[in-house]
Amino acid sequence: MTCRAEVRRFAEALACVFLLLTSAPASSGSLPEPLQDSDFLFDGKPAPAQVELGRLLFFDPILSGNRNISCASCHDPAHGTGDAVALSLGEGAQGRGTARRNREGVTGRVPRNAQPLYNIGAREYGAMFHDGRLEPDPAGTFESGFWSPAREQLPAGLDSLLAAQAMFPVTSAIEMAGHKGENPVATAVAEDRLAGPGGAWDLLARRLREIPGYVAHFTAAFVEVRGAEDITFVQAARALAAFQASAFRSQNSPFDRVLESGRADHLSPAAQAGMTLFYGKAHCVACHAGPLLTDQGFHAIAMPQIGPGKGHGSDTAYWRASGFADRLEDEGRYRVTFERADLFRFRTPSLRNVALTGPWGHAGAYDSLEAVIRHHLDPEAALAAYAADAAALPPLGEVIEQTGRGSQLIFRPLNPARRADYLLRDVWVQRSDKLRGRIAAANELTPLALSDAEVAALVAFLEALTDPAAADLSHLIPESLPSGLTPQPSRRSTL
Ligand code: HEC
Ligand code: HEC
Known part of the structure; x- marks a missing residue:
């Protein structure tokens, strides 16, 4: 216990030194307690x-x-x-990860990154x-x-x-x-x-x-x-x-060793420097707090939106341009509360094993941790510079068009002549100055200048949040199922 208090004091002291040097607003946070059985449902014993x-x-x-x-x-x-792609292909598709393709028609991509x-x-x-x-x-x-x-x-x-x-x-x-x-x-x-x-x-x-x-x-x-x-x-x-x-x-990451032992030297020097930044000068802990590195709150940090969105917003420009009666925005928490302050807020993700869970962001817009961190340092500039067509969106095969609602709902194969207009939805919001501007206007983060070495240190710290056993949990896949169907994915399928 004493050791843990010491490392916490050490991290705070380092953070203070940084704060004095940079005269940044104080937001140094302390390290959380290690995770315990009682932190989990069923007291960890379902x-x-x-x-x-x-x-x-x-x-x-x-x-x-x-x-x-x-x-x-x-x-x-x-x-x-997750599934290693920005936006999942749901039912109708086959295969794993970036090799997943639709064999039958699909209505499109799932609008958000699989959590x-x-x-x-x-x-x-x-x-x-x-x-x-x-x-x-x-x-x-x-x-x-x-x-x-x-x-x-x-x-x-x-x-x-x-x-x-x-x-x-x-x-x-x-x-x-x-x-x-x-x-x-x-x-x-x-x-x-x-x-x-x-x-x-x-x-x-x-x-x-x-x-x-x-x-x-x-x-x-x-x-x-x-x-x-x-x-x-x-x-x-x-x-x-x-x-x-x-x-x-x-909970078997190098970071957990630090929390349990109170000794920062379980991390590489770069990751230690990253931890100091995370809990100090870089203010990450303002939102990524606690043992899961999330405040479980909702924040707007202007993450780019790619894909079909959640059918919200009032903009009809895509509709007029393409003939598809769809709205393509994803207004985040606002969809639930209808409070203006919640526009484009999303739940702070846990950062445990974050190095394993890319692409990152609610729509999977970024495919490197460095890019995600650089986004946080100046969200509005990063959003403006983001190239939507560079995201990890595997090709969409045959598309089924969905029209109407409820008992009037109709599904039919998309007319191939309209395909290009349909696919525009993946990049529409990002390419629209107006819609992208709404996302930027909601941003809560103030720009922060970090050196390349400091960004690299933060990446090293995020990598120290990886539990090596979490990288491949294929042992969980059953050999066979009571239904007689083949497990998806099966132990034998590598793709
Ligand atoms: C087609 C892909 C797909 C399938 C199949 C799928 N999920 Fe998900 N899952 C997602 C996506 C995408 C999200 C995030 C959705 C959102 O925020 O709107 C999600 C979210 C979740 C969450 C919430 C996690 C969090 O942090 O809040 C849980 C839990 C979850 N899924 C479990 C399941 C379970 C259990 C099943 C099977 C019954 C399942 N999922 C099937 C894609 C999928
Ligand atoms: C104002 C609160 C806030 C602060 C401060 C903050 N983040 Fe975030 N972070 C978020 C939210 C919210 C998201 C998810 C946004 C989205 O998907 O739209 C996020 C996403 C991320 C992701 C992607 C995780 C994933 O699963 O997609 C990483 C990595 C990350 N943050 C690291 C950091 C680091 C490192 C810092 C410090 C430099 C930091 N964050 C500071 C709120 C914050």
Whole structure:
């Protein structure tokens, strides 16, 4: 304990020296306490039978409408629990990482970067997703106990925020459900029938009830399940949470050695210098605080937006230019609160294992840590200089055009003559002075001058946040699944 206090004092003293030299505003932060079991859901010990069931479900395409994609297709254990591309290709695509291509038509790219799942079972998470649109609802407005896009449809019985999250990917047409008419789950989703008999969650639970291997796993994992008819999707979500909370816990980085021992010399000299900057002159700790290096808050730092956005904003220029009735902005936290102060704010990401989780930013705009850090040093200039077409966006193959809403929703192959106009959406916001200007205007960070050596030191510190065991978690992939389907990704697929 004394040692830890000493290193904290040492870091603070160094930070003070920097502050005196640079007369920067004071924001030196202290090092956090090491992570402990009690920081995690289930006190770090979820029921093993639930973890094992969750593991099978996480890799099983049975949860997708067309049985062609699993959670792990986008949260790949060999790709930093993400998918190594800026914006995911969801159902209809095949392959891993940058080699993933759509074989069937897709409506387009998933609008945001797949979030890494390391330490996602930490209790400090107060909201899920880049915009925090899933949150606890202590006032009890909804039976589920959560504010979410599903509002009153989200059922009761979800015992954690992480379990509540697992209800959602299966209800996204582009991620897992598929297009209306292709399968009953997709049709239920398109008609906004999620809950109740015949709703999307019930249809998926029925699939699981018909598979004897799953019935055995659910019976072992949940006392309330005595037979197939007792299985619900809420239990599946709870098992997925138990699995994610334990499998993706990660706290064996050199940084953890520092927190545990109180000795900074577990880091290379460059990383030590980076740590001093991070907690001092560079003010990173103002937002990246605590053991996960996030304040769990929402901030606007003018990260570039590429891809189709979230269908928000009021700008109709793309519509007029292309004929596609889409709005292409992603207004971040504002989409949830409708408070002007929340425009273009996104949840501060955890930086644990950040060197493994690129591309970075809510739309995956940057493909190097150095570029991300340089962005923070002068967000407005970096945004203006950003070349949208340089991002890691694998080619989009055959595209399905989506028009109308609800019962009027129509999917049909895109007319090839309109393809170029369609693809413009990936770079539209960034190329528009007006839309890019809105993102810049919301920026909260003041410019900060750092030398090349200081930027390199920060990169070295971020790399010291990597737990070597987290780089490849392929041992989690099941050999086979109760559904008889091939795990996605499978142990044998290298691409
Ligand atoms: C098609 C790709 C894709 C699939 C499949 C997918 N996800 Fe995700 N996941 C994402 C993206 C993209 C986000 C961020 C979405 C946003 O912020 O709007 C995300 C966010 C999350 C989060 C929130 C993390 C955080 O930090 O708030 C969790 C947890 C998660 N996914 C778990 C799952 C589970 C469990 C499944 C399977 C039931 C799944 N995902 C399937 C792409 C995917
Ligand atoms: C004002 C709060 C704030 C400060 C200060 C701050 N960041 Fe960030 N950082 C964020 C937010 C918010 C994001 C995500 C923005 C987005 O995706 O739109 C982010 C993203 C990042 C990312 C990308 C992570 C990912 O998973 O995509 C890295 C790396 C990072 N910050 C490092 C740093 C470093 C190093 C410093 C100090 C030089 C710093 N940040 C200072 C708020 C901050």
